[in-house]
Amino acid sequence: MLKDLVNPSTFNVLVGKLEDVLVKAVEKPLGYAINWGRLWSLWPVHLETACCSLEFGAASGPRYDVERFGIIEAFGSLRQCDLVVVQGTVTRKMAPRLRMVYDQMPEPKYVIAMGACAITGGLYFDSYNVLPGIDGIIPVDVYVPGCPPRPETLIQGTMLLQEKIKRSRFR
């Protein structure tokens, strides 16, 4: 009877069905678990780019506590962080350093562009030393507008990033 089941014509169908069963039983829950672990422990790099860093600091304070979302400013090395929050204006002197920091982080990594200056250059659009947005040097996941964005807006931005991670395939 097994010989009847496993013959060349039905083999592909069997393998296909096996793949379905494996995806449903193993990959989906495994992916969900891995993504769950990632999105509740986003560790930002300790890189402050400009004035929005004050509101990021205020967001770590007791009123708008971001630590409950798992975002702890890990004071260790940047090799163990997976989130870069570009806080504010990026000048031409800071841009190569930002790219170097981004390259050193391990995969998977996420970027939040915080503040109008990081999105399009903002208030300093006509300055001789300011980049018009950081899209040109690193790929951005979430844009958080504001000048500076309120800490609650930053938290909404991180929640959007969490949605994005939840929906993505784990790598």
Place this chain on the structure above:
Amino acid sequence: MSSHGGQPEEGSQAKAEAKPETQKPVEIPPLEKGIIEKITERFGDKIKFVYAKPKRIRFNVKTEDVMDFAKFLHDEVGFDQPISVAGVDYPKENIIEVVYHIGCCTKPEYTSSVFAFALRLPRDNPKTPTLIPVYRGVEYHEREAFEMLGVIFEGHPRLEKLLLPEDWADIPPLRKDFNIKGR
């Protein structure tokens, strides 16, 4: 005070050179008058008096005399705290002005005044001796004036870029012929 005779007319004449419209003589307050008399007594007409408002005095100095002037200001008159060094570009007169603002911390009667002296340098070759031997705090201010306007301070230990990126290849940005793109 009846002894106002000499100073205000001199002052108003110098003012009349700078601003031809106002002709009436301006009274100089007594504290500033004392400082001005001390300085003109020592330097005479090597320096030019520009204005004296309450608590603000300004003179124009030449590059050959600026070192003696700064030493005299620091040791004899008592202004000892460097506040800032500003460079201003006047392309119409072909001049770059470097204005030093000095405050006083030790003499109680002078602490609220700010003394400004300015050097008028030719625009195509702005060179002046550095004042670090007298006021140590102007080191970084002079470095910034060098990178923003191109003024060369002779004797400065390190004339390099401070605030601009290391690979800046354009003309000094605070000059008036540097136009921001799109404006």
Place this chain on the structure above:
Amino acid sequence: MGLPPSMQVEESEEGRILTISVGPQHPGSGHFRLVVKVDGDIIVGADPDPGYVHRGEEKMCEYRNYIQNIPHLERPMIADSCGILYPFCLGVEDIANIPVPERAKYIRVILAELNRCIFELYWLGIYGIFLGHSTMFMWPMGDRELLIDLAEAATGARVTHAYFVPGGVRNDLPENFKERAIRQLDYFKHRLDQYKDIFYNNPLFLDRTKGVGVLSAQDAINLGVTGPVLRASGVKHDIRKIEPYDVYDQLDFEAYSMNSGDSYARAYIPLLEMYESINIIKQCLEKMPSGSVRTKLGPNPRGAAGESFKRVEAGRGELAYYLVSDGTPKPYRVKLSVPSFRQIPAMPHLLKGAKLADMPAIYWSLNYWPVEADR
């Protein structure tokens, strides 16, 4: 007994000195790079490298008129935005001969003192975390939010208020501001006493900052440092006392100075200044007359050709603006003389000969904010 073969290497004088770059990506530096040369554990040289946030404020000022300049001029120090706009407004009022109503002067003093407290609490929080005291990060951050609530009720924005304009302030204070402010300030004073207990009397803090980084009065004056750093070295130089602007000459407060010149004194004076700020705000709330808060200006205000130099005591020290006007609505030259930039020469001077572990204590006690120094 000699060294094992693996340790027998040629040691030269050069080889012993190590150059460390405490760069922009570092928990202990902020947006600033400090290149230090160390010989073992002793720092032999330090070279500050600012400019990572240089946005060209002074050039941008020449393309906007006086009122359009207000939003971007307050960004170098967004927590103390009233303090950094104050001398600009005073300078424009001087050039264009704009009178300011009495009530506006009192409101300006109240907001300037509130902003001073808001900035000093942030500074204290970061100082706590540099020295490893994480409670001292959380407590000032929390108390700061209450003062920011007050500022938000008055101006409409959390940090960048854009509230001071040449001619007064933009709008009046809300109805119940006085009662609310007095309640908050009483609670704040009680908290400051608690900070003294957990931080300033903490034996670890005393060990790390007493006698560390001593700056003599002569050096302090000659290097051009200002603010609490100057007052900690024994020089009584507070602009609010020696050249009072707005209504500071009608208020009764003290300007403190200490004689030791070490990091502890530089950290203690801001605490005393916060006590005085509470005092000043309460006096202003009592004495404030009623009336208008803004002089109506025509479009494109301008003044005669001339220059003006006005200075103010901001949270970090003496902030001055040198304004040159040529008779048009746009300024010809705006030069900001910020206290953080004037503190830079003190860094190589104090770090030479210090131990590497003392570097955060000395560097942050100089009250240096990199965004402001770069403008």
